[in-house]
Amino acid sequence: MASLRIAARGLTLAVALGVAAACASSGGGRGDTPARPGVVDAGAFQFEELPAQPLTPGSCAMFLWAQSAGEPVFVLAAYAQPAEARVRIDGRDRTLRRASAEGQSASGHFERQTYVDRGVSITVDVEFARDRPMVDGAALERATLRVTDDDGWETIIPVGGLIGCQP
Numbered sequence: 001m002a003s004l005r006i007a008a009r010g011l012t013l014a015v016a017l018g019v020a021a022a023c024a025s026s027g028g029g030r031g032d033t034p035a036r037p038g039v040v041d042a043g044a045f046q047f048e049e050l051p052a053q054p055l056t057p058g059s060c061a062m063f064l065w066a067q068s069a070g071e072p073v074f075v076l077a078a079y080a081q082p083a084e085a086r087v088r089i090d091g092r093d094r095t096l097r098r099a100s101a102e103g104q105s106a107s108g109h110f111e112r113q114t115y116v117d118r119g120v121s122i123t124v125d126v127e128f129a130r131d132r133p134m135v136d137g138a139a140l141e142r143a144t145l146r147v148t149d150d151d152g153w154e155t156i157i158p159v160g161g162l163i164g165c166q167p
Contacts, residue, residue: 076124
């Protein structure tokens with residue numbers, strides 16, 4: 001468990017740099033409104049930073065960070081079993097069930113997974129970094145969240161992250 005925490009801390013910096021590069025030309029959200037630390041604008045929703053998420057022995061999860069006010073924000077934890085994702089939207093912790101999955105898989109996660117719950121749909125698109133093998137998990141080359149609200153509006157958020165497994 002300690003080695004997973006150390007790896008996650010080191011990866012946090014790498015993810016922050018990768019997300020910063022991906023977001024450098026994004027313009028920073030709605031109009032001229034500055035981003036608030038710890039909050040990621042998703043159109044009709046505001047993602048807030050998740051607290052540390054548990055990873056029980058024998059389980060795998062995908063951990064994703066987005067960029068906000070120059071800092072990485074932990075926005076999504078998706079678990080293979082049960083197949084669900086945890087987010088914090090508009091001040092409320094939410095658990096969304098996985099409605100679909102397609103493409104190649106790694107550690108119980110797929111290249112495209114869609115999670116749904118009342119009024120929100122989140123599609124996670126990833127490209128696994130096959131040339132950077134990890135022990136007990138998988139590195140992500142590229143990743144995005146596609147957030148769709150009840151009215152059909154979609155916001156695309158570049159993210160970075162990894163899949164980690166607890167043996």
